[in-house]
Amino acid sequence: MSIEINAAVAALEAYVPGEQPREPGFVKLNTNESPYPSAPAVVEAVHAAATEAAFNKYPDPASRSLRQTIAESLGVELGQILAGNGSDEVLRLVCHAFLRPGSGDVIGMLDPTYVLYRTLAEMFGSSARTFATVAPDYAIPEAAYDTPVKVFFLANPNPPIGTLYPLEQIERLAADNPARLIVVDEAYVDFSGVGNASISLVERFRNVLVSRTFSKSYSLAGLRVGYIVGRRALIAEMEKIRDSYNLNRVSQAAAEAAFRATEYYADKTRQICEDRAFLTEALRRRGFEVPESRGNFVFARRADAAELYKSLKERKILVRYFSAPNLADGLRITIGTRTEINTLLEGLDALSK
Amino acid sequence: MSVLVPYRSALKSLAPYPPGKPIEEVQREFGLTNIVKLASNENPLGPSPLAIKALAAESSELNLYPESGCHYLRFKLAEHLGLEPNRLIFGNGSDEIVAMLAQSYLGPGDNIVISEHAFVRYEMGAVMMGAETRTIARLDWRHDPVAMVGACDERTRFVFVANPENPIGSFNPLADLERILAGVPRTAFVVLDEAYYEFARQNADYPESLQLLRNHDNLIILRTFSKAYGLAGLRIGYGIGHADAWDPVDRVRPPFNVSRAAQTAALAAMDDSEHLQNTLDNNARGREFLYEELKKLGLPYVETAANFILIDFGRPAMPIYDALLRAGVIVRPVGIYKLPNHLRVTIGLPEENQIFVDALRGVLRN
Ligand SMILES: Cc1ncc(COP(=O)(O)O)c(C=O)c1O
Ligand SMILES: Cc1ncc(COP(=O)(O)O)c(C=O)c1O
Numbered sequence: 001m002s003i004e005i006n007a008a009v010a011a012l013e014a015y016v017p018g019e020q021p022r023e024p025g026f027v028k029l030n031t032n033e034s035p036y037p038s039a040p041a042v043v044e045a046v047h048a049a050a051t052e053a054a055f056n057k058y059p060d061p062a063s064r065s066l067r068q069t070i071a072e073s074l075g076v077e078l079g080q081i082l083a084g085n086g087s088d089e090v091l092r093l094v095c096h097a098f099l100r101p102g103s104g105d106v107i108g109m110l111d112p113t114y115v116l117y118r119t120l121a122e123m124f125g126s127s128a129r130t131f132a133t134v135a136p137d138y139a140i141p142e143a144a145y146d147t148p149v150k151v152f153f154l155a156n157p158n159p160p161i162g163t164l165y166p167l168e169q170i171e172r173l174a175a176d177n178p179a180r181l182i183v184v185d186e187a188y189v190d191f192s193g194v195g196n197a198s199i200s201l202v203e204r205f206r207n208v209l210v211s212r213t214f215s216k217s218y219s220l221a222g223l224r225v226g227y228i229v230g231r232r233a234l235i236a237e238m239e240k241i242r243d244s245y246n247l248n249r250v251s252q253a254a255a256e257a258a259f260r261a262t263e264y265y266a267d268k269t270r271q272i273c274e275d276r277a278f279l280t281e282a283l284r285r286r287g288f289e290v291p292e293s294r295g296n297f298v299f300a301r302r303a304d305a306a307e308l309y310k311s312l313k314e315r316k317i318l319v320r321y322f323s324a325p326n327l328a329d330g331l332r333i334t335i336g337t338r339t340e341i342n343t344l345l346e347g348l349d350a351l352s353k
Numbered sequence: 354m355s356v357l358v359p360y361r362s363a364l365k366s367l368a369p370y371p372p373g374k375p376i377e378e379v380q381r382e383f384g385l386t387n388i389v390k391l392a393s394n395e396n397p398l399g400p401s402p403l404a405i406k407a408l409a410a411e412s413s414e415l416n417l418y419p420e421s422g423c424h425y426l427r428f429k430l431a432e433h434l435g436l437e438p439n440r441l442i443f444g445n446g447s448d449e450i451v452a453m454l455a456q457s458y459l460g461p462g463d464n465i466v467i468s469e470h471a472f473v474r475y476e477m478g479a480v481m482m483g484a485e486t487r488t489i490a491r492l493d494w495r496h497d498p499v500a501m502v503g504a505c506d507e508r509t510r511f512v513f514v515a516n517p518e519n520p521i522g523s524f525n526p527l528a529d530l531e532r533i534l535a536g537v538p539r540t541a542f543v544v545l546d547e548a549y550y551e552f553a554r555q556n557a558d559y560p561e562s563l564q565l566l567r568n569h570d571n572l573i574i575l576r577t578f579s580k581a582y583g584l585a586g587l588r589i590g591y592g593i594g595h596a597d598a599w600d601p602v603d604r605v606r607p608p609f610n611v612s613r614a615a616q617t618a619a620l621a622a623m624d625d626s627e628h629l630q631n632t633l634d635n636n637a638r639g640r641e642f643l644y645e646e647l648k649k650l651g652l653p654y655v656e657t658a659a660n661f662i663l664i665d666f667g668r669p670a671m672p673i674y675d676a677l678l679r680a681g682v683i684v685r686p687v688g689i690y691k692l693p694n695h696l697r698v699t700i701g702l703p704e705e706n707q708i709f710v711d712a713l714r715g716v717l718r719n
Contacts (some may be wrong), residue, residue: 037415
């Protein structure tokens, strides 16, 4: 091949997602999916979308009905919401729209956090400045507040630890530098108990975007739906580069049905939070150091983490292992069903014999 | 209050892609209930019944992320095409593959070569990445191979050849493709966009481009499940090329870009040769019918190898488009393709074609 690659891409390391095993029989606690099936109303919506047989037609390019439903519930305008093919797409649109190639734009992010931010920044010719957070409280370092980065990505709660940062700290990030865009990635917000508090920031600050996903609390990772909320002017720039048919018909219908099935998902979320407390306790009893998590996962540190990851996999239990130095002594474990958690604990006990 | 965050300067000249008017919008605007949409080159027979069945059964694993690289579809399609699986890449529509190619290979100072009236996505990709677009005049509605090659230089990264072209319907034969491939520098890809491949190959002289892959590492072929397979609403297309060509594309590809629904339906649709055959038969019949009627109306058109026809009104076509809308027929204005006197109509079911012709006759009479 003699074709020159865009320099930013040549240097890029692709984001490596967690394994998706093809053999049956795995207990899958590695990609922070919900262990619960979709609400009956969502299954019906998928069924209806299939049997109406209109999926030979291009989808609504604006995902209007879905966005309207979300906008009404959040109390924002339609033009303040962009829906994407997973929140991955909306985060990508942020980078594509706001990072100017060749101008030295840099993104800011905590370390550790969701590593896709760095990949996206590099894809669009920028680099990432990281701000290390450390035990016991993983606080946002003081230096992050006035760093002159172009876009600051704050996952809240922040994987893989699960730390929840209070609203005042996000306000400070936003207020300290109004020419800096703050993207609050709320993929896990439903497990944190803070509700829609961050949406008020969008009203109060012109440089705040809040992204969400249906992949976690709404059990819909397979259909890829995420959205981002912000000032109209910001959303409009991202709209320009969005693929016009980015969100397929089935996903639009299913996400809307999911968004309306409030009780079903609130119930599952409650269960997951309960099981998170149970698992945290159980792991601590087994000698793991487990910081408080407000996501649908916990991060469990123990010296033998790397070996444990492999031995668990041999037992068909998948958890996520990161080799980065500040994470290499831990496992990120998704909160599965109580049965799956018990299988994991039995596995751990068997291995420590 | 205004936003102070500066954005990429490339966006200043970028207008969003204007998609075909959705049926629901026309219903709202004009208070119509019966609408015939012949605007987006979709399959008028609907999706394959096998795909419907497969999708209706898809519900138990929606909570899990889909296959990242469309594993099962990749192997099935590779076998079907007689290719190595690593020669394939999948996108959220072939639109996404065009966008990913642009992201992977284009930057300021680079350029792409297209023909005039080309499908708009190519130029949008170039604009998005700050690259230049060189537009070449056509020869009798076809790509001009010599001029396209002549426009290339060492900063050309793509020569986009939609075959057949949308919105025209014309195609270039094998000899032309060979001429382009022989002349284009090795530092540029030739991207053959074959979105209408299944329709086009019904023509005896339509080139079977897969054979060209053997000798041309810089050839990329794009196809889609949106047209003949009837899955436009699910968003899935694929690219065929050298595995090395996909290496950077795979790095910019979102890890889970194709949904479970799309993968499931595409797997099933591939098995439905009966639906495909019905689709091709309906298209051939509808094409002949529309040719006849257009001749009767005295309207010139371009012979099509695809599932749409480009009609020449010899005067600004927007008033005709508007009048058709009011009559409940959505077709496609092609002003953005610099064809202000033309409209593009998708070949529909027999009754839809008839409604279109009747409406058109009424509009032209007034
Ligand atoms: C912080 C964070 N943001 C976004 C995502 C991606 O979500 P989606 O499935 O909507 O692309 C994840 C998934 O793991 C995540 O952890
Ligand atoms: C030439 C051409 N390429 C690509 C596409 C887009 O196809 P997809 O639905 O796979 O994104 C179209 C659709 O109209 C087209 O006409």
